[in-house]
Amino acid sequence: MTIAAPVNEWFAQNRRDLPWRRDGFGAWGILVSEFMLQQTPVARVIGPLAAWLDRWPTPADLAAVPAGEAVRAWGRLGYPRRALRLHACAVAITDLHGGVVPENVDELLALPGVGEYTARAVAVFAYGHRHPVVDTNVRRVIARAIEGQADAGPPSTKRDLAAMEAVLPADDAAARVTNAAVMELGALICTARSPRCDACPLADRCAWRAAGYPERLGPTRPGQAKYEGSDRQVRGLILAELRASDIPVPRAELDALWPDAAQRERALTGLLADGLAVASESGFTLPN
DNA sequence: AAGACGTGGAA
DNA sequence: TTTCCAAGTCT
Structure with a gap:
């Protein structure tokens, strides 16, 4: 051309x-x-x-x-x-x-x-x-x-x-x-x-x-899914919590992050599956 | 192969 | 306020 x-x-x-x-x-x-x-x-x-x-x-x-x-x-x-x-x-x-x-x-x-x-x-x-x-x-x-x-x-x-x-x-x-x-x-x-x-x-x-x-x-191509209230937002909240902590974050602390338990569960399971979070005895951390 | 996956700035 | 979109990749 x-x-x-x-x-x-x-x-x-x-x-x-x-x-x-x-x-x-x-x-x-x-x-x-x-x-x-x-x-x-x-x-x-x-x-x-x-x-x-x-x-x-x-x-x-x-x-x-x-x-x-x-x-x-x-x-x-x-x-x-x-x-x-x-x-x-x-x-x-x-x-x-x-x-x-x-x-x-x-x-x-x-x-x-x-x-x-x-x-x-x-x-x-x-x-x-x-x-x-x-x-x-x-x-x-x-x-x-x-x-x-x-x-x-x-x-x-x-x-x-x-x-x-x-x-x-x-x-x-x-x-x-x-x-x-x-x-x-x-x-x-x-x-x-x-x-x-x-x-x-x-x-x-x-x-x-x-x-x-x-x-x-x-x-027109489908617009981006709404972020507010999405699973992605919950994942972001959980990960921010893990990032900010040097020690395992207890389950209860993550539970306080979002009211919808099912959505929390999906987000955490997803993070675990992706290897962005790992479970330990006392809670959850970033991967080792 | 359509949809999931973060976050923030600009219109 | 809401919507759009930003040097994509993976499943």
């Missing part, structure tokens, strides 16, 4: 100076940043990421502590199972890869918590390999600029990767920039709500704009 050049030029002038884009940030730092960025805004990741890498500068450092320490340090970033998986990742990297974050997509995909996006992000941004990197921003930019749709359709790894591949320059280094640039364009300009088309480097060739900004066709 013809969007790589203008987007790369725009990126050169408008890229944010983010920690993981600094020279020498390292594959481990980039891997940790990608875990934290999964469904979590950039602004909320900056601080916790720095603290994390200060405490665990290498995979072996993290692998050497109990998984519960990772869950505790995760704090309020959300989706705490990511902390568990990142810890498991550190163990696998230490035991199976000599403490070095692997650089091949297939090896990365085999790591816990590393999916199609994260594997390619690490291979490309940490190691400079040439792959399409597709996240929610990229999917939206392609849907609009190229396909003329208001939003991306349902995710399809095969189609999405092929669509981004068609955008990438042949050169490894240029392709790496384009991956970051399209992502950045989606994050700053071609946003989900109120895109800033007046500042978009693709405005003169955007298929969606050319078509007169048609609304999304087909059924």
